[in-house]
């Protein structure tokens with residue numbers, strides 16, 4: 126069993142770097158603070174006897190040798206960059222749980238057959254540089270190193286420059302690093318485990334995700350003199366579509382998700398009928414067939430609305446991440462570790478993207494969720510219980526051992 | 532009959548002051564450009580033999596004596612300030628139509644029994660300083676001079692300072708200026724006349740207007756991991772209310788109006804369920820009973836929605852202008868002038884507030900509408916036909932003569 130107090134102490138120490146007044150963390154990727162966080166974690170890994178490899182996109186692999194070092198390592202990992210108003214646990218927990226697994230193996234003098242590695246991936250959050258999950262994305266070949274290097278922040282600085290500046294542009298070619306199996310522990314970032322009173326979420330899959338930009342164009346006009354029947358009210362037509370987004374998600378339970386999170390209104394004046402409204406649409410579901418059905422129903426509704434209202438409606442897909450089922454062996458390793466440890470458990474499909482979905486493209490992968498308070502994440506008030514974090518780490522230890530010994 | 536070409540030429544000359552590239556006018560109240568516009572109009576009035584009085588809020592009264600100067604003047608007027616992206620006709624037409632009436636009387640050597648006055652009121656638009664219709668509002672005692680003087684623009688300048696600076700802080704106490712009857716010609720700012728193919732709108736009344744700020748408070752959460760049934764989605768609840776705003780207006784035709792023109796979403800991120808949405812509501816109708824029914828139905832719907840969704844919904848009335856029926860004598864004067872001139876006509880209830888609603892609190896008042904292109908106003912592309920402007924001016928001439936001779 127892992128040492129929960131030590132895990133918690135490390136989490137709290139890492140959280141001091143970039144700590145915010147409201148108890149959160151602001152440690153954006155490739156900043157000076159990120160360098161301090163990386164240095165701290167790498168220092169801990171070295172103290173635990175691990176060797177360090179860094180690849181060209183700044184992914185860091187911290188290795189504990191096995192008996193047979195020709196075997197590909199059993200890896201765990203996540204990220205230590207945060208949102209601008211982020212919490213202490215998102216990503217950081219997954220990395221420090223890996224360090225705690227190694228410390229525990231050291232404490233008990235356990236040798237594994239395959240090597241054990243702990244990774245942290247560059248720029249998972251995507252807040253400073255797009256795309257999100259950049260390090261793992263380059264690693265698995267989802268996009269090129271050059272593409273990632275060229276990404277700029279709002280001040281015009283590039284990923285390539287900033288990696289160099291903080292001293293984390295490594296030598297290894299991304300992806301030229303074998304992985305035997307990949308596990309990632311993470312706070313759930315949702316309310317399901319807490320709502321159901323369970324400690325461990327076994328994650329069979331990550332939902333697919335479609336992002337759209339929708340623009341409704343009507344005719345700007347004065348709110349008083351324009352009779353209802355002569356209006357081309359972009360706001361009204363938008364609200365019909367926004368309600369349908371939720372209806373579509375509700376038609377495909379339990380994993381259907383439909384969200385409109387962003388809206389801009391033009392001219393945005395109290396007594397002017399909006400001439401143009403732009404908003405985002407986020408659709409998710411657990412498999413391609415369901416997600417595609419939702420996509421088609423949305424397009425059909427928009428077409429019908431276009432014909433009924435005669436307003437201009439433009440819809441454009443801006444991102445797509447296919448659903449990602451995890452490897453049955455890894456899911457099973459998590460499930461049986463949880464069972465043998467006696468934790469209350471349920472399956473939780475991940476609604477959010479994680480580095481594990483890119484890792485899953487190059488190796489068998491799986492995830493372990495623990496509850497977070499009120500399901501809140503990407504928020505300075507993000508919180509989790511020490512005993513839940515310890516439980517997730519114990520499951521990680523056992524799942525990795527099962528794979529690393531085999 | 533008035534001289535339509537002369538009226539048009541004056542409109543085009545005034546429109547040069549603050550002309551925008553897109554053919555509109557930006558001449559915000561109490562700016563240097565407003566001073567230039569005021570000086571131009573006052574110069575024309577003096578050329579036409581009129582005498583000038585300015586009150587303490589900068590309302591300007593330009594007078595042509597009658598045979599019996601003890602009689603209260605028959606007045607017409609409007610405003611010459613514009614929106615930031617305004618047009619050439621809104622307000623300006625009403626003032627220059629008055630100047631054209633006087634020029635026509637001069638041309639034909641007509642003497643009236645009562646004096647004739649042309650007024651322009653300070654800050655009708657309310658774009659630079661709130662409240663709107665400031666000059667006429669102070670004049671009729673809707674709010675105090677001190678309140679108006681203290682209003683600040685975004686740079687912190689006050690109405691009092693700016694009036695002084697441009698030399699239009701007069702001596703007369705606002706309201707200490709008798710009015711026998713008040714007429715205002717204006718472009719319709721709506722599509723009804725054009726839609727019905729009529730030239731003159733007789734305006735029996737101005738709709739009442741209720742403005743609200745509504746805030747829906749849910750719980751910010753991640754768009755992926757949060758199942759539909761555990762969400763508190765402020766956007767979804769807002770769209771229900773926004774659709775009801777339109778339904779309520781549609782239940783009280785033909786003058787019911789319901790508009791949501793302004794919205795702000797927090798945190799306004801693509802993959803975050805909105806935790807808070809703020810929006811404006813604008814309800815209008817022709818009489819107090821109907822407007823109040825709409826108000827009550829909206830509050831009832833919000834209460835029902837609050838109970839059904841358990842989200843926080845705050846609704847606050849931020850402005851209220853009661854419906855304003857015009858004086859039967861003035862409405863009749865406009866109607867019979869239109870009939871005697873043979874113009875096609877219909878009654879059009881004004882959906883927008885005008886200085887005339889404040890003038891109506893201290894004198895018999897009426898309005899005359901002419902069509903504007905596509906019903907568009909508060910826009911640089913605002914347009915109107917010379918022959919329609921001429922027709923409206925002819926109606927004004929005849930209506931004023933009827934009152935001024937009586």
Ligand SMILES: NC(=O)NCCC(=O)O
Pocket residue numbers: 257334476477478479755802
């Ligand atoms: N974990 C996370 O927030 N990933 C970003 C993409 C998503 O919205 O799922």
Ligand SMILES: NC(=O)NCCC(=O)O
Pocket residue numbers: 349396663740882883884885
């Ligand atoms: N004419 C005008 O735009 N008045 C402002 C108040 C309103 O929205 O009616």
